[in-house]
Amino acid sequence: MSSQRRTSFINSQTTTSQQIRPSVITWFLQRPHSIPFLLAIFLLLAWISLRVQRDYHTPPYSSHRDALVNLVRFHSLHVATDNRGWLFDPIALALDSGLSGGAVTCSSIHVGEIRPGKRRGNHRHHYCNETFLIWGATTRFRLENSEQDDGYAEVIIDRDEIAVATSPVDKAHALVNIDSTRSIFFIGCQDSVINTNASNTDFNVWKDL
Template sequence: MRVQTERRESMMANPRRIVYINSASSDNPFQIRPSYLASIMQFFQKPQSLPFLLSLFLFLTWISIRLQRVSQVPPNYIPRSTEGEWSAESDMKANLVRFSSGIPSQIAKDKRGWLLNPVSIALASGISGGAVTCASVHVGEIRPGRVRGNHRHHDTNETFVIWGATTKFRLENSKVDNGYAEVIIGAEEIAVAASPSGTAHALVNKDPIRTTFFIGCQDSIINYNGSRSEFNVWKDL
């Protein structure tokens, strides 16, 4: 009995301590172990990491540029170039026909987008004086505020497809008081226009953000260094 009493007193005097170890749970998928972090740091210190870092830098730069361009859009900007000034008569004077890029549209048959043949659709729409065949084709862009054309070819009929941004199209027309017809093409529109030989034409990107794209189809090869072309016809563009 005395031995049992001594053991009981000893256990009460020195209670067993329970130690809790606060270890990282392996069930937490968001916790990065120190070994993983060290491996990542070692990878970045190797020459093999340079292509990855360069790609990351280019991606972040692209994101930054896109955000800056969006922030530069004026608060009252409307990406629709006609702004209530459109009329069928003005398009007729400019020898132009326009289409919607959305569905339903004569040129957008399904969700893939629009598709057209500039020569056949110009003829079907009653646009005269354009190219009947494409002996020469030009595809290009016009950045905001820039001008293409503003010239006159005496030996070539041209047909244009214009899309992508708010764009001014000017065509020489002796039947109009100021000597030319001028229309605005909306950013959500596609225009097909024709410029007969000896008729000056110009395209001006009036959009503050977007880029104008165009295709020019000519029925003969243009010699830009020859005397059969005149440049800088209008001084106010």
């Protein structure tokens, strides 16, 4: 008998508490001071939504140093569209990422390899902008930047990363393979035809490479 009373009492308490909760919430929402509280919740949710969207559109591993060399990078696993691997348009990606000074069209294109310990570039084009797609090995990428104390900025691209970089007209650039075993592979797209025998390119810009 006492067990039945106890059960009935507990059920009564549960029912009462369930009835009170909605009524308390309703009462609170009807009060004037609930408006700032609700507004704060709305702003918090909006801020979270904007952060999520920004993180989604911002390339992984981007940094202040990357911005100094007009570069965005991605891990190969993050850009794989399916089990075949990754595929994208470097020109469109550079434009979508806000990189300035790159080629908008490919009037000239070069595909190359840089073996361990070797380099390419270290020159300055006076009549073309260039966009690079770089992958395959640990790479030092250097770009002329007059705002830096050394006159240039540089970053290291990891061997499992894919990078897109732009080199504006009159800005020297260089790619150096600092990997012990793997080769760098790259595509260079220029918006005008390059004549390496002409005086429109300065060679061996940096003596420390």
